Amino acid sequence: MTEISDLKAGLIADIAAANTLDAVEALRVGALGKSGVVTGLLKTLGGMSPDERLAKGPPIQDLREGVAAAIAERKATLEQAALDARLASEKIDMTLPADLGPQGSVHPVSQVMDELAEIFADLGFSVATGPEIEDDWHNFTALNIPETHPARAMHDTFYFPDVNDAAQKMLLRTHTSPVQIRTMMTQEPPIRIIAPGRVYRSDSDATHTPMFHQIEGLVIDKGITLGHLKWTLETFLKAFFEREDIVLRLRPSYFPFTEPSVEVDVGYTLTNGQRVIGGDGDAKGGGWLEVLGSGMVNRKVIEACGLDPDEWQGFAFGTGVDRLAMLKYGMNDLRAFFDGDLRWLKHYGFSALDVPTLSGGVGA
Numbered sequence: 001m002t003e004i005s006d007l008k009a010g011l012i013a014d015i016a017a018a019n020t021l022d023a024v025e026a027l028r029v030g031a032l033g034k035s036g037v038v039t040g041l042l043k044t045l046g047g048m049s050p051d052e053r054l055a056k057g058p059p060i061q062d063l064r065e066g067v068a069a070a071i072a073e074r075k076a077t078l079e080q081a082a083l084d085a086r087l088a089s090e091k092i093d094m095t096l097p098a099d100l101g102p103q104g105s106v107h108p109v110s111q112v113m114d115e116l117a118e119i120f121a122d123l124g125f126s127v128a129t130g131p132e133i134e135d136d137w138h139n140f141t142a143l144n145i146p147e148t149h150p151a152r153a154m155h156d157t158f159y160f161p162d163v164n165d166a167a168q169k170m171l172l173r174t175h176t177s178p179v180q181i182r183t184m185m186t187q188e189p190p191i192r193i194i195a196p197g198r199v200y201r202s203d204s205d206a207t208h209t210p211m212f213h214q215i216e217g218l219v220i221d222k223g224i225t226l227g228h229l230k231w232t233l234e235t236f237l238k239a240f241f242e243r244e245d246i247v248l249r250l251r252p253s254y255f256p257f258t259e260p261s262v263e264v265d266v267g268y269t270l271t272n273g274q275r276v277i278g279g280d281g282d283a284k285g286g287g288w289l290e291v292l293g294s295g296m297v298n299r300k301v302i303e304a305c306g307l308d309p310d311e312w313q314g315f316a317f318g319t320g321v322d323r324l325a326m327l328k329y330g331m332n333d334l335r336a337f338f339d340g341d342l343r344w345l346k347h348y349g350f351s352a353l354d355v356p357t358l359s360g361g362v363g364a
């Protein structure tokens with residue numbers, strides 16, 4: 001009996017003396033873990049006679065409860081101390097005079113959008129925009145996305161309430177593709193545009209945020225072929241990743257608004273044990289990363305915009321701007337993009353004076 005109370009006193013003294021969460025955890029494992037001392041004692045109960053168990057059971061149970069309570073209490077104290085220390089170190093005094101001058105930097109998403117605008121301006125593309133609050137027709141129907149397409153399911157799309165006319169149903173655009181429709185309906189071809197902007201989907205984890213950024217490309221002209229698409233994407237990705245050895249892999253795919261559709265992968269290779277974009281993805285240690293969806297604009301889409309598909313053809317592409325930024329600048333958690341943490345922005349942000357230019361290197 002005294003053995004058990006000695007053991008309890010010893011363990012509780014050790015727990016009270018533990019100065020870190022790791023030390024508390026080590027004590028917990030040593031006492032209550034699978035092969036801990038207290039667990040060992042509890043296991044002996046099964047082999048005892050009823051009388052013996054009646055005598056020894058309560059002190060052993062008391063030991064277990066006492067130790068568990070001491071651990072929980074010590075853990076809570078240390079966690080609170082860690083939180084207090086963190087709050088103290090991250091405190092900002094908003095009443096201090098602003099004598100440091102502006103501390104801002106250009107967010108990687110803005111930087112990449114500027115880089116893309118610069119690259120495509122050089123290829124003769126202008127920048128088009130459209131509303132983030134869209135109607136169902138522009139976001140889906142005109143893009144040949146039938147009523148049954150999964151993109152229309154409520155779990156993907158943020159719809160606005162109180163609508164009666166289906167074509168006028170309002171939503172937060174789920175992609176930048178409706179800007180294709182708006183452009184074809186208001187501009188005379190030939191058309192060469194890119195459309196960067198925010199898009200929204202009801203989705204959230206380490207690689208998905210409810211709001212993210214896409215960029216759309218659209219070319220409408222006479223006699224446009226898949227060859228023009230491939231050259232354009234190759235030229236764009238070489239300029240964007242600032243490497244001549246970019247290798248593309250075009251895989252057949254399906255998008256309702258393009259026919260045929262292709263998904264575009266870019267090759268990466270292993271350089272000093274690091275995955276680096278560039279080179280043949282089939283090389284040893286290399287691989288392919290999907291970077292774009294694209295294809296030849298579906299005749300039905302051209303028709304929906306009031307153009308004659310026998311006269312006008314084109315290609316389109318779309319990609320995630322946040323993803324491009326992550327690939328180029330080596331960030332791995334998308335959520336950090338939208339935290340507004342000054343330390344992150346200081347590290348990953350760009351100087352407002354470093355305007356991307358093709359001659360200076362777009363990412364400089």
Ligand code: DAH
Pocket residue numbers: 174175176177216217255257258292293294295316317318319
């Ligand atoms: N809108 C598509 C999406 O959000 C991306 C896309 C694919 C855009 C193919 C295109 C395209 O213009 O041709 O997933």
